[in-house]
């Protein structure tokens with residue numbers, strides 16, 4: 001965790017995240033930093049990820065605001081909220097009808113527009129990973145309404161919402177997910193890192209501008 005000030009606000013940044021595939025799908029462990037941030041008094045969490053584009057309008061390097069998510073491991077019982085519930089972090093049963101705050105999304109859209117940025121809005125689906133998805137799996141996700149896919153974020157957002165932290169999320173499209181096994185191309189982590197690196201500065205500026213205008 002890095003503590004500091006940005007745009008006149010106190011911020012804490014995570015220099016990385018714990019992925020469920022790195023920790024035997026122990027989602028409670030992977031979301032510990034979010035609970036720590038709650039205990040520190042954090043009210044807004046801005047989360048980002050690298051993701052494969054499913055919606056055909058998305059291109060390498062695009063930014064997609066997350067409007068909603070499909071938490072696939074969570075639906076299968078791999079939720080950070082299973083087990084004993086500690087009431088310091090919120091209720092046993094949690095509504096995620098407003099996982100990604102509408103007001104914060106509007107603020108991001110306004111900031112993007114002022115900076116002439118093309119900003120898409122869509123649904124993020126989290127798969128368990130670490131294998132990238134087969135074309136048939138990507139087609140399944142497309143059918144159920146996903147626009148981009150990755151292996152993170154949903155468990156963190158679920159815990160944040162349980163704690164009452166408002167969330168803004170965006171995906172950086174680092175690759176185009178394969179939809180057709182006959183025309184598929186290899187997805188590589190090097191490509192993901194490379195595109196993420198190229199977009200780093202633009203994405204950081206965008207986040208700083210949003211933070212500057214936060215009124216929460």
Ligand SMILES: O=P(O)(O)O[C@H]1O[C@H](CO)[C@@H](O)[C@H]1O
Nearest residue numbers: 048049050150151152189192
């Ligand atoms: O979601 P983040 O952590 O940005 O990373 C994405 O990129 C990695 C795969 O290349 C996976 O960890 C996937 O989730």
